[in-house]
Amino acid sequence: MILATDIDFDRDGKQVSAVRVPMQRDGGADGALLVPIAVIRNGDGPTLLITAGNHGDEYEGQVAAAAFVRSLDPAAIRGRVIIAPALNLAAATAGRRTSPIDGGNLNRSFPGDALGGPTAKIAAFVDAQLLPRADLVIDLHSGGTVFDYVCCLFASEHPDADVRRRTRQAIDAFGAPWCLTKPFRDDETTMLGSAARRGVPYLSTELRGMGTVGAEALKLAESGIHGLLSALGILPKKSNVTPAAPRWLRFRDGSLFPVAPEDGVFESRCALGQEVEAGDLCGLVHVVERPDRAPIEIRFRDSGVVVGLRHIARVAAGDDLAHVAQAGPEVAA
Ligand SMILES: [Zn+2]
Structure with a gap:
């Protein structure tokens, strides 16, 4: 089942609407979650997909992505930008990592299930309707309420040389101070896994956290996404200054992070x-x-x-x- 939306992905101009995700709740009869989605398009060209609120308590990306919904002028771009700033809506409005409706962790629900609960349906929509339209995905995460994280990118080494090359171009254009590479896996239940299976270059971020929205995080999200839009040719280049190269990191295989041994x-x-x-x-x-x-x-x-x-x-x-x-x-x- 394809979720209902009045968005026409091939129409020029700016559309700000919602995807209707069927949801049952007491007092709501056959209701729906209205997951916000915006499409800004001007003719043929590349598509950047910007997602945030994949985890609901990671606020920096939600604020940064929504700012692009308001600021992007269709007349100033070439191609298309699709923005879903509060993807797991029920989690985002509750300020929780997971959905209070079905307990779903969206970033462990891919490729989703069109017949499943609301979180699984959202994952299935992203997998079947958004990823195939994208030339590049930027999925904005942060440390959430519980963690503080350095401002960084996460990327993986796709076995396909073309996907890898485009991923690297995007990393260079974003200008994050750190980039953590993850080993390639195509069996992950994350959005990264779905993008990898579909051969779509995918980057995610960490942008601090602690349940806050800080200036450092917003500044990097804004300049980084501008860099991606310019690299894709959707926006003209702001300047000829190439961002500084990131410091490359990875988690050692079998790394044992320190954990609390007791409460x-x-x-x-x-x-x-x-x-x-x-x-x-x-x-x-x-x-x-x-x-x-x-x-x-x-x-x-x-x-x-x-x-x-x-x-x-x-x-x-x-x-x-x-x-x-x-x-x-x-x-x-
Ligand atoms: Zn997250």
Whole structure:
């Protein structure tokens, strides 16, 4: 089943509307979630797909993507920009990572199920209707409420040389200070997995987090997306200045991030962006109901750069406390 929308993807001009995702709720009869979507088009040309709100508590991308809905003038572009700024709408409006309707984590729901719950239906719509129309996807994530993350790109090494080359061009055009490469997998249930299976170049971001919308994140999202629009030829180049090359990182295979060994309160003893050695102190977990017990020392197992750090202090056993990445290879041009 294709979800209902009055958007015509091939019409010139600016359309701001919604995709209707059927949803049952008490008092709503046969209702729908109105997932916002905008199409800005001017003639034939390349298509950039911008998505945010894939995880609902990652606010920076939602704000940045919506700003492009308002600011992009169809007369000033060539080609098409499709923007879905609050993709898992119920999660976005609830300020939660997952949907309060069906518990769905959209970025673990691909390629989706047109007959499934609302989150699975949204994934199926993206997979079947948006990705095939895109020449490049930028999916805006951040550390959410719980984590703080360096401003960075995530990309993977697609086995197809042309997809890889276009991915690398996009990385160079975005101008993020860091780029984390992930090993290619075409069995992932993420949007990256769906894009990889369809041979569409895909980048995602981390843009800080902590449940905030900070200036650093917005500035990078804005300049980065401008860079992508220029690289695709959708917008004219703003300047001839090439952004600085990113620092390339990856997560070591089988990397064991520090986790909370038991419930407690996490006190960080490291900083975002810090270089650490294996054995260095990551932080302490305080078991507050046992004041006689010394806090538990959490040490890094891997050396590298702290790219993500838990922000919310209260932790449950097994919660990630920090993400550490190592120097990695560039995505081949
Ligand atoms: Zn996310």
